[in-house]
Amino acid sequence: MVEAIGIDLGGTKISAARVDGEGRILARKKVDTRAEEGAAAVIKRIVDLAASMKTPSVRAVGIGSPGQIDHEKGLLAGEAVNIPGARRLDICSPVRDELKVPCFADNDGNVAAMAEAWIGAGRGEKVVLMLTLGTGIGGGAVIEGAVYRGAKNFVAEFGHMSVEVEGRICPCGNRGCLERYASASAVARSACERLRVIPPPDSVLMAMCGGDPSAVTAKMVCDAARGGDALASGVFDEACLYLGVGIGNLINIFNPSCVVVGGGMSLAGDILFSRIHKVLNAGRAYPPIMAAAKVVPAELGEDSGVIGAAKVALDAADRRDPGARV
Amino acid sequence: MVEAIGIDLGGTKISAARVDGEGRILARKKVDTRAEEGAAAVIKRIVDLAASMKTPSVRAVGIGSPGQIDHEKGLLAGEAVNIPGARRLDICSPVRDELKVPCFADNDGNVAAMAEAWIGAGRGEKVVLMLTLGTGIGGGAVIEGAVYRGAKNFVAEFGHMSVEVEGRICPCGNRGCLERYASASAVARSACERLRVIPPPDSVLMAMCGGDPSAVTAKMVCDAARGGDALASGVFDEACLYLGVGIGNLINIFNPSCVVVGGGMSLAGDILFSRIHKVLNAGRAYPPIMAAAKVVPAELGEDSGVIGAAKVALDAADRRDPGARV
Structure with missing residues (x-):
């Protein structure tokens, strides 16, 4: 069955989960954000976290973050809320390059709503x-x-x-x-x-x-x-x-x-x-x-962040490449 | 070129226009609503008005009206705001049966917004x-x-x-x-x-x-x-x-x-x-x-009603039968 990795980029913690196509969480991990070390270090931690959870079934990675997110381009579009000093930060390309699967970003409010609409109260x-x-x-x-x-x-x-x-x-x-x-x-x-x-x-x-x-x-x-x-x-x-x-x-x-x-x-x-x-x-x-x-x-409580990020990524991957989901 | 008839069902007047695929008004007519004569009489006036404006290029008819409108079913869904006493009134089937083209209804606020988004300020x-x-x-x-x-x-x-x-x-x-x-x-x-x-x-x-x-x-x-x-x-x-x-x-x-x-x-x-x-x-x-x-x-002023109704009808007809537009 198809799977995705959902990542919730918070101010103090980065949470991640491997989620299947029905919203079940198969694995979880959490690391400190340590934003004070700068954008490159945070991005490396995201890449390493995602890589450590990848299986052959993982079709896409989704990242939820506060702030204005350019979902199409995978950018934290304005000021990166949880990474002080960064602007128009591309957080998706490094994940994509390392894991060889599509990566998408979205606002944390959007991914929480998506999770609840998918398998939660909505x-x-x-x-x-x-x-x-x-x-x-x-x-x-x-x-x-x-x-x-x-x-x-x-x-x-x-x-x-x-x-x-x-x-x-x-x-x-x-x-x-x-x-x-x-x-x-x-x-x-x-x-x-x-x-x-x-x-x-x-x-x-x-x-x-x-x-x-x-x-x-x-x-x-x-x-x-x-x-x-x-x-x-x-x-x-x-x-x-x-x-x-x-x-x-x-x-x-x-x-x-x-x-x-x-x-x-x-x-x-x-x-x-x-x-x-x-x-x-x-x-x-x-x-x-x-x-x-x-x-x-x-x-879904706090799981809405990782579940919704995974769902947004699965849907976006399906739209870009409708034949690829098997 | 494809055309549609847009109808604006108001409390005192029924306005109609034949509109082309770029939003130009080709013909206009207006009759009194006379809602006091009852729903059947108002519907007959709508049908006659639309029939009198039909050309071979007319592909669909759209009707804008206040109130809750079931766009899919072509119903004034709740109380018909401008036709006292009528409820869940089907205003589209009689037009469709007489003119032999699809007919769609929508709320007057929606059609005005559609007109401005199509060829107006938006x-x-x-x-x-x-x-x-x-x-x-x-x-x-x-x-x-x-x-x-x-x-x-x-x-x-x-x-x-x-x-x-x-x-x-x-x-x-x-x-x-x-x-x-x-x-x-x-x-x-x-x-x-x-x-x-x-x-x-x-x-x-x-x-x-x-x-x-x-x-x-x-x-x-x-x-x-x-x-x-x-x-x-x-x-x-x-x-x-x-x-x-x-x-x-x-x-x-x-x-x-x-x-x-x-x-x-x-x-x-x-x-x-x-x-x-x-x-x-x-x-x-x-x-x-x-x-x-x-x-x-x-x-677009008051024309937004008839132009938007025509556009909603053209779009809906295209969705239902994508090959038919010539």
């Missing part, structure tokens, strides 16, 4: 949108099995949709961006600020963070909200309102069949999704369009 | 979004030459993107929808309200509307703003801020190469587009993604 769905709730809010869209890449390979920036014209300032230059209200970082920040301004006398959340508001995490806020802590519930409800409004906008704009919500915060489960659904069903998505969409948690 | 562009500023804000997206139809044929509802979580109530059930702030109707309504609350002593706008604020139109507001009227400028600036934020969101989400702004209000020209660009360039769209997008006025 499998079998015609239009899959994915939001990843982390430091920011990542995005990706898969339409009829193909990654949507826009005109110039910028990823769908769902987190930088303004939902408050005069809202919170965002480092991107905009105001009111969704990720200022509903990312895991925003949830932790909101809780921290509220704990500082009016520390409640018997706050579970304050106990969880050991009395240090700056140590609060989104997970603590979820847990404390689940336990009934008033301050945490207020923070969490606010984030879910914004998330519901943002997802409602995407439903009205895209008429998706499935919206997958991933990232660590999605592990909060029902406490998160019941609130999002309540907001959506209160008119924040237009009811007939909402009726065609399901909003569900991601299923 | 020609040659990879990803074209269109917003039509009228009573509401219509939307449509054409990606690499194909209309984006979502999972269930709902049109891209750009006007129902909330940009104020606790903003103005919209009849759709949401709050803060873009069209509550930036449609032609919203501009007229805002001006009317302000004139009523604090009628300025020497308002050009008040003179334009003959002293009756409820008679103010968006065109009057544009004209008065251009002439320096303070109240009109304030209203117009506010609409442009919201429009800029909304378009900025769409640029961040879609990475389009072109955003076409149409509808009567787009005729305001530079006074509108200079303000939108100022908002976008102030960070409301992420600068590198903004650099890949142009934001321009529509070029």
